[in-house]
Amino acid sequence: xxxxxxxxxxxxxxxxxxxxxxxxxxxxxxxxxxxxxxxxxxxxxxxxxxxxxxxxxxxxxxxxxxxxxxxxxxxxxxxxxxxxxxxxxxxxxxxxxxxxxxxxxxxxxxxxxxxxxxxxxxxxxxxxxxxxxxxxxxxxxxxxxxxxxxxxxxxxxxxxxxxxxxxxxxxxxxxxxxxxxxxxxxxxxxxxxxxxxxxxxxxxxxxxxxxxxxxxxxxxxxxxxxxxxxxxxxxxxxxxxxxxxxxxxxxxxxxxxxxxxxxxxxxxxxxxxxxxxxxxxxxxxxxxxxxxxxxxxxxxxxxxxxxxxxxxxxxxxxxxxxxxxxxxxxxxxxxxxxxxxxxxxxxxxxxxxxxxxxxxxxxxxxxxxxxxxxxxxxxxxxxxxxxxxxxxxxxxxxxxxxxxxxxxxxxxxxxxxxxxxxxxxxxxxxxxxxxxxxxxxxxxxxxxxxxxxxxxxxxxxxxxxxxxxxxxxxxxxxxxxxxxxxxxxxxxxxxxxxxxxxxxxxxxxxxxxxxxxxxxxxxxxxxxxxxxxxxxxxxxxxxxxxxxxxxxxxxxxxxxxxxxxxxxxxxxxxxxxxxxxxxxxxxxx
Ligand SMILES: Nc1ncnc2c1ncn2[C@@H]1O[C@H](COP(=O)(O)OP(=O)(O)OP(=O)(O)O)[C@@H](O)[C@H]1O
Ligand SMILES: [Mg+2]
Numbered sequence: 001x002x003x004x005x006x007x008x009x010x011x012x013x014x015x016x017x018x019x020x021x022x023x024x025x026x027x028x029x030x031x032x033x034x035x036x037x038x039x040x041x042x043x044x045x046x047x048x049x050x051x052x053x054x055x056x057x058x059x060x061x062x063x064x065x066x067x068x069x070x071x072x073x074x075x076x077x078x079x080x081x082x083x084x085x086x087x088x089x090x091x092x093x094x095x096x097x098x099x100x101x102x103x104x105x106x107x108x109x110x111x112x113x114x115x116x117x118x119x120x121x122x123x124x125x126x127x128x129x130x131x132x133x134x135x136x137x138x139x140x141x142x143x144x145x146x147x148x149x150x151x152x153x154x155x156x157x158x159x160x161x162x163x164x165x166x167x168x169x170x171x172x173x174x175x176x177x178x179x180x181x182x183x184x185x186x187x188x189x190x191x192x193x194x195x196x197x198x199x200x201x202x203x204x205x206x207x208x209x210x211x212x213x214x215x216x217x218x219x220x221x222x223x224x225x226x227x228x229x230x231x232x233x234x235x236x237x238x239x240x241x242x243x244x245x246x247x248x249x250x251x252x253x254x255x256x257x258x259x260x261x262x263x264x265x266x267x268x269x270x271x272x273x274x275x276x277x278x279x280x281x282x283x284x285x286x287x288x289x290x291x292x293x294x295x296x297x298x299x300x301x302x303x304x305x306x307x308x309x310x311x312x313x314x315x316x317x318x319x320x321x322x323x324x325x326x327x328x329x330x331x332x333x334x335x336x337x338x339x340x341x342x343x344x345x346x347x348x349x350x351x352x353x354x355x356x357x358x359x360x361x362x363x364x365x366x367x368x369x370x371x372x373x374x375x376x377x378x379x380x381x382x383x384x385x386x387x388x389x390x391x392x393x394x395x396x397x398x399x400x401x402x403x404x405x406x407x408x409x410x411x412x413x414x415x416x417x418x419x420x421x422x423x424x425x426x427x428x429x430x431x432x433x434x435x436x437x438x439x440x441x442x443x444x445x446x447x448x449x450x451x452x453x454x455x456x457x458x459x460x461x462x463x464x465x466x467x468x469x470x471x472x473x474x475x476x477x478x479x480x481x482x483x484x485x486x487x488x489x490x491x492x493x494x495x496x497x498x499x500x501x502x503x504x505x506x507x508x509x510x511x512x513x514x515x516x517x518x519x520x521x522x523x524x525x526x527x528x529x530x531x532x533x534x535x536x537x538x539x540x541x542x543x544x545x546x547x548x549x550x551x552x553x554x555x556x557x558x559x560x561x562x563x564x565x566x567x568x569x570x571x572x573x574x575x576x577x578x579x580x581x582x583x584x585x586x587x588x589x
Pocket of ligand 2: 393394395435518
């Protein structure tokens, strides 16, 4: 299954701006009332602002350029204008308040939606996407949308409303002069519709490179110790430099694309002014229109039409950037998790605890790692998986723990497809100590109780008692401050062996039916290792154990040994058999 977002995005058919916008509006459909309120407010503001020039123009022609000058009429009209402007102030205030909230709530909803999606996506997704790029999508791309919604959308609608109103006034005051004034606008419309897709593509490339740079930073921060130990600072500097340079180039290209509208719009608006001036005076000389209407109303309406249009040029690019960001987010939200849930089936009575039935699996579509695997694990027995590095042991264990699902075939737990179990129940039955244990920042106690509701309300003394009863007491003793030992920055403050001990305690305390240990003792001294062996032996008799180990002495007590190599799992009769298979594998490879 392909989960690579950049790849999926490149292959997806280019969505039109409007279909993107429609999908986005569906996501904030619960904000309908606020959007209508803001829209009404903006229409009132624009409407009032448009009435101004007409009232002034009419006042000049009616009360000033007539034989009997009527200053009282002028004053009355000024009073009307004053009241109208007060209303316009109030409505624009309402609009700002409402839309600021909508933008922030949308940012909140979107970030939540993405984060929740990330929680349910399969492990394969995280293998194929860099964390830095995902963070950039959650932070940067959603913020682009927020900026547009909280700051620009209403300006955008306001500009369109003012423009439309001004257009209607222009045409209704004098259709000839009005239509002439609007000719440059048609050219602007044409130019915009031709260049929009190009601008959106440039912005999408820029956002992608921001994601790439963020991924680069994240990788070098994660691995700074390796970088320093191998003196590879230059290499990472070079790689970062490349990512930064790429970002710089795409940012410039996006900037050029975004700003290309401004001069074109400015030029064409100036043409409109010339048309009003020349053609308006001509019509006045023919007596077809009053001078007040030409010099005040028409000039104002032409401004009211072309100024918002110029603003629209800037807003349009903000809109295109927001839509490019939205596309990147929408790709995450649209992903289907391929960890299917099958209908619940009743477990079979005599079924083995776990069975692999004709299982095929690969991390990516182009490479198969496991080929037609069949084996059974009986309750209460101890199994060992041995085999050369890269042979597929961790992969097999990951399928048992359902970190991934098979491409073909099935993994059965108590005779029922593992996919038919509720994930909570599945994880309760199976405990997995990973080859690379991961601890969260916090204390040893928090890490031991991670995902274990049972002892959350226990005091430290009570929990220590439980730990002692599970024969884990001696392990806890290796931590200076016991349960309160601090674990900082993802477990860096304690040793790898100690991490494995925490992971061991975490898994055992959950009392799983099946416990998988992937190289769980690789970083532990021989005495502690023996201790772990004893603890394993003392687990309830019904617990099935799967031990993956390179050191063969750790699996001496296994009831059955499986040899895993080149994606095949074969039964080895005895430890000696396993040794022979390993040696043979080494010789042939
Ligand atoms: N996350 C992954 N994405 C892609 N391929 C992977 C991934 N993890 C493992 N592989 C590939 O799967 C194969 C089996 O790897 P696996 O980790 O199962 O081996 P292993 O037997 O556990 O090795 P080791 O003894 O080193 O732990 C390897 O060829 C490896 O390249
Ligand atoms: Mg492994």
